[in-house]
Amino acid sequence: MIEELYQRWLNHPHIDPQLKKELAGMSEKEKQDAFYTNIEFGTAGMRGLLGAGTNRINIHTIRKANEGFARYIVGCGEEAMRRGVAIGYDNRHMSSEFARESAAVLASHGITSYVFETLRPTPELSFAVRNLNCFGGIMITASHNPREYNGYKLYDETGCQLVPDLAQQVIDQVNAVEDELAIDPQLTSAQQELIHMIGKDVDEAYYENVLSIQLNPDVNRDLVEIVFSPEHGTANIPVREVFTRAGYHFTPVEEQCTPDPDFSCTKTPNPEEKGAYELALKLAEEKKADIILVCDPDADRMGVGVLHEGEYVLLSGNQSGSVLIEYILSQLQAKGQMPQNPVMFNTIVTSDLGEKIASKYGVETEKTLTGFKFIGEKVAKYEKTQAKNYVFGYEESYGSLIKPFVRDKDAPQACLMLAEAACFYKAQGKTLVDVLNGLYAELGYYKESQTSLTLKGQEGALRIKEILDTLRKDKPAQIGGTAVVAIEDYQEATREENGVIAALEGFSRSNVLKYYLADGSWIAIRPSGTEPKCKFYYCIKGASAQDAEAKTEIMQKAIADLVA
Template sequence: MKTIISRWLSRDPDPNTRYELQRLIDSQESAELEDRFNGRLEFGTAGLRGIVGAGPNRMNRLVIQETAIGLAHYLKAQEHDAEFRGVVIGYDGRPDSKQFACDAASALTAHGIKVYLTIRVAATPLVAFGVKHLGAAAGIVVTASHNPPAYNGFKVYWGNGAQIIPPHDSGIAAEIDLAAQQELHLMDLEIAHQQGLLVWLDDDFYQEYRRTMNENPLLSNHTQPDGISLAYTAMHGVGANMAETLLHDAGFNHVYSVAAQREPDGAFPTVNFPNPEEPGAMDMVIAEAKSHGATLACANDPDADRFAVAVQLDNGEYKMLTGDQVGVLFGHYLLSHAKPEQNLVGATIVSSSLLEQIAKSAGANYYQTLTGFKWLTNVGMKQETETSQFLFAYEEALGYTVGSEVWDKDGLSALVAFAQLTAELASNGQTIWDQLEAIYREHGLYLNAQQSIALDPAAPPIGDKLRANPVMQIAGQIVLQTDDLKSSKRTFQDGTVEDIDLPESDVLIYHLDSGARVVVRPSGTEPKLKCYYEVVEPMIHEDTLEHAQQRAESAMNDLILQHQASIAS
């Protein structure tokens, strides 16, 4: 290992990480050195993400340079015009992000690939937009999204504007491994600019995204925007300027930003965990909404690709909507406003099944994918036809895309669309809660929950156990259908089998006779089973939403309790 560490020190361009590594060597912190040098930060379909620090198993300048060189080699091998088309690069507000973006640009231009580099921080959806808009061969965003301050990341888009999927991830990873063993070739960015290999994306680029969103027919519902007000937080991220601008363009003049969280700050000083789903993360924007009596309390995560919202209740308090609730509200709203041929909507296997029912009711087409927005957009492109154009897709983890201007989740356009949805309801004397109740009355109240079950590390793989002993009942309910994504087979209660058109994945989905669903997915990194539950509670005419909700929650608690007990036995 001494040789590996010495070589790393000789290649590392950053005096800070060289000093950090030398300190670990001098203090003989062998366990820490082993952790940093026993393997390399894995490049996958989400690119890279990890803690910033010295060594190949951390995020640092050398890892970024080697990764970008590997990407350059892969692009040139796969795309004959990659050098001419180039790569779009943007970055978030974390301390190292701009430097990492510049390092990536230095590596790509040194290998003859043109780079479009944003002149300042950019929301992730702007880069996804830029790949399509500029006809680039790929895109890179340096961001750790909503991860804690110690993290950073390197997300890669392919030339179609969507996040990479297999086989590109493994192909790039193989080239990175080769690049790590070769001499580094980098180009000074000033020289690259002089040679036409570096193009700075200045304000015109940001304004082009703005114009495109303003011209999106799905964001053109300007029904009494002054009828609602909203509080907004960028959560110390990069979304505030564009979010506020788009809302103003759409006529929303009563917007109150949380000043303490408005500017980019990678230390995230006012939140323990800058993820809108985490307890406490929305406290400041809800307090801002309360102080103004606002209709909505809205948030983007730090790279502005996710959208979260809390809605005012009759008593003046605020309640968060789940990602599934926002998704079905969007699906219902957009299907009633889009052109007839724009009727393709999608969700992931762990998102609510309610969107499928809404699509059926509207005569629209629905598709389902594995978890991850990369699947939603790549599959959505393939599913499109002239008579069934892409409209909307979502995942329950607060990711939404409205239309196909951005082939990735976009928290900025989602913010505008949700404000417009809310304003239209308000113009008719209705609230978001009224709309949700109307949807539930038509289709049933769908409640979703996620739980993880800790497993015995010494026990055989849980997936093998479940497949060897097929589950016939869960919580006293008959399993009508089992979808095994590892074998790509769907087995019905009567024994008939059909193929499933989804990529292979270690996932089992059980459909129960009550309409409930259980999805189980063993973790690939630790001894636990991730379980996703869904119950469906019919609503009769005499029901109140509160009573139906109580019944659904009781059914959910019973399903979780009995299912987890059966797994543990």
């Protein structure tokens, strides 16, 4: 079967010449990995390695995805086709080409598209969908993944990534496409006219909205020096533009401001990893900067470094999220701007600290599955019912949303608000780490961390499934010497506590297990939706920071032994 597929691709008349060259040089092992399956088009779209084959991101698998999306739109009627699709892309290899191919496939079905003239952030694509009254959106990006990756994400008419029910309708259409190599859109002049280029008008509308989030626009900006890096990605222009217009003092890491698909001047484009901060830290030390802000390539995630007691402290996504919650909610309350029935959203793998901060200000917290689309879905729901009013949303994975004119994580918003918070607290003689330590002292000490097992290829996927299946079958009574008091299984939609199994409601089914421990800690396990990894999340509660740290080491070792 694999050899048959390989030969069909190698000898097909429509095969891209570069891919044909790659195919001709493949080893047997490379053939196996490139053709053993079709690249998964899941509820988060597609993300994978660039290259030739059915299990790769390439011009043909992109065309197949768009063929399925086009059929879905056509099925929704003429108005959906007329309103069309906004298309954005980042700095990665083949991103602009994939964006153009997406527009061409849509046009071949009579569907209008609005394609950004150059690379733009994911949050601006989400904004553009609503700003242009489109029926949907496409973003070509692999977010924070290494340079070998690219991806394809779909958005609905609210600017939110497709939630599972809608995504499944598109998936069914994609899976019905029999031959991706046969898709080769040759457009008529009338079809060409369905493709529109967009740029500065949408930029200006987006910048205006980002600047509107300021809570203290008169804060003393002279107090704080900022070092900023877009990690070669799409945050470069929007963050610098917003900072300039708002009057902040910042120095960009110029070596990382070029839109380089090879990420030549960074060890990693992922703000979750220390390697992303190396050049920024060096520049910050030279400039004696107060804070470092680092964005991932598609500008939906923001990492933070803070100068505290002479050293730079890198905050986790949970920690920077907690500081933002404290600042935003405290200022809304102080100014009398807290709305009625306020609600904050985060995910089932996000720290408990944020919920405790929200509760302090009378704000309800609602949990969702991992994936900001679920937060976007809730925003849209309450926008219609007006039963609750959004004040903040965030994930542990360095993504947050201040105001929901965007329906995805928005790093330019987060950068602007964190800069404002840094100035506000420095006027009080505090760093952002001081603020965080104050929250720990007030609400309890939490140590959040994440480990993962990278398991590539077909064997890796089977091993990840085996790990979760085994844990479901052989439920641990204790982890690291601490009793497990409850287990939530999001695939089975159950919560087991004291031997009683109850329905777990309000969530789509997902392959996630979460263990609640007797000391108030929890551990969650899930396969990554975007990388060949099994992820383990820890929210460990301690009597002190040192205690939480020590307990975390014990728990991580226990989990490693459990899944070995």
